[in-house]
Amino acid sequence: MTRDLTLGILGGGQLAQMIALAALPLGVRCVVLEPDPLAPARLCAEHLRAPYTDPAGLERLTGCDAVTLEFENVPVGATSVLEGQVPLRPSPAVLHRSKHRGREKVALEAAGARVAPYRLIESEADLEGALASLGGQGILKTAELGYDGKGQARIGNEAELHAAWDELGGVPCVLEGLVPFVREVSLGVARGPDGSLSFGPLVENIHRGGILRRSVYPAGSSAHTAAQARTLAGAVADAWGVVGLITLEFFELAGVDGQGGELIVNEVAPRVHNSGHLTQDGGGVSQFEAAVRAALGLPMQDFLPLLPCGMVNILGWEKGNEPDWAALESLPGTHLHLYHKASKPGRKLGHVNVVGQTPEEVLAGMEMVQRVLGIK
Numbered sequence: 001m002t003r004d005l006t007l008g009i010l011g012g013g014q015l016a017q018m019i020a021l022a023a024l025p026l027g028v029r030c031v032v033l034e035p036d037p038l039a040p041a042r043l044c045a046e047h048l049r050a051p052y053t054d055p056a057g058l059e060r061l062t063g064c065d066a067v068t069l070e071f072e073n074v075p076v077g078a079t080s081v082l083e084g085q086v087p088l089r090p091s092p093a094v095l096h097r098s099k100h101r102g103r104e105k106v107a108l109e110a111a112g113a114r115v116a117p118y119r120l121i122e123s124e125a126d127l128e129g130a131l132a133s134l135g136g137q138g139i140l141k142t143a144e145l146g147y148d149g150k151g152q153a154r155i156g157n158e159a160e161l162h163a164a165w166d167e168l169g170g171v172p173c174v175l176e177g178l179v180p181f182v183r184e185v186s187l188g189v190a191r192g193p194d195g196s197l198s199f200g201p202l203v204e205n206i207h208r209g210g211i212l213r214r215s216v217y218p219a220g221s222s223a224h225t226a227a228q229a230r231t232l233a234g235a236v237a238d239a240w241g242v243v244g245l246i247t248l249e250f251f252e253l254a255g256v257d258g259q260g261g262e263l264i265v266n267e268v269a270p271r272v273h274n275s276g277h278l279t280q281d282g283g284g285v286s287q288f289e290a291a292v293r294a295a296l297g298l299p300m301q302d303f304l305p306l307l308p309c310g311m312v313n314i315l316g317w318e319k320g321n322e323p324d325w326a327a328l329e330s331l332p333g334t335h336l337h338l339y340h341k342a343s344k345p346g347r348k349l350g351h352v353n354v355v356g357q358t359p360e361e362v363l364a365g366m367e368m369v370q371r372v373l374g375i376k
C-alpha cells in the first residue's frame, strides 16, 4: 500500500488550490471546507460546500490526518470544534495571535523581533496625541480583517486621522509610524511537530496600491540581512510553538557601514503566501509542498529555489483589456498559473513565474511579462 493521507483545508481559494495540487503527488488528498460554490480548489480537492462552522463539514475534517488553512480569519466556532479532534496546523493559538495586529506585535516583540512603532486605537480617546508620538505621519490599520491594502489609510495630520478612523468604522485599529524602508522582503518558515525548522527563500516584494505586484528571488538584501531574516523567522516559529508553515513580511531599513539593513517585522501570515509562489518553478521544493509536509509531519527540507526566479501577479482586467495569453506563454522561462476565477478589476486571478539562469535574465523576463500584461 502506498501512502494515502488526507489533509483538510479551511478555505477553498487559490492558496488551497495550489496546496492541493502540490499534495497529490506526495500521496496526500485534500478536502476543503468552503462555502463558495465556485471556489478555485473545488477543481482539485473534495469540496465540502458549507460555512466554515458547519457541524457536518467540520466532522468530515476531523476524519483527516491533519487540517491546515489558507486564511487567518477562521471563525473561532470552527477552530474550537477541531481542536483536540485533529491536528490543526498552525494551531488556534497561532491564529489568535496573527489575526489581530496588536496581539501579533506584542507576541513578535516577546519573540525578540522588532516591529514598527505603533499605538493601539481602541476608542476615540486613544487618538489623542497618538500621531504626534509617532512623528506626525503614519498608517492606520484595522486590527483585524485587513488584506491587500484594504482596511488601512495613510495619515498625514490629525484631521486625516479622525476622518480615517470614522471611515474604517470606528473599529479597533493600530496606528503605525511610517517605516523608511529600503525594500520589503518576506520569508517562509515551516516547523514540524518535532520542532525541526525548514526555511524558504528571502524574497523581495514590490507592492502597488497595497497589493503585491511582483516578487523576486534572490532579494537585493545582503547575506547578513538574509541570515537575520532566517534567525528571526526561526525565533518566532519556536517562540510561538508553530507546527506548520508561516510567512513573515519584513521592512528592511537602510544598512550602515556596508552592513545589511536591520529588519522590522510588518506582519505574519500563518500560511503560504503570495510572495512564495515563485517557489513553484524555481526547481526546489515549493512552499505548498513544504506546508503539506509540515502539517502532516512528513520529512522536510528547505524550500529554496535552485535558480533565480520571479513572480508577477495577474490582476483582473477592465472590460476589453484581457491579457494576450498567447504572447505571455511564448515568453521563454515563463510559467502561467491561473486560478479559474471570474475576472473583476483588481482581483488576483493568477500569476506568472519567470525562471532564468541569472537574476538579470529573470528581471528582463519579468519586464516582458509586465509589458504583455500592460502593467508597470
Ligand code: AMP
Residues within 6 Å of the ligand: 116, 139, 146, 147, 148, 149, 152, 176, 177, 178, 179, 180, 184, 207, 210, 249, 266, 267
Ligand atoms: P500591510 O497590509 O500591513 O501588509 O501593508 C500594505 C503595504 O503598505 C506594505 O506592504 C507597505 O508597502 C505599506 N506599509 C504598511 N505599513 C507601513 C509602515 N508602517 N510604514 C511604511 N509603509 C507601510
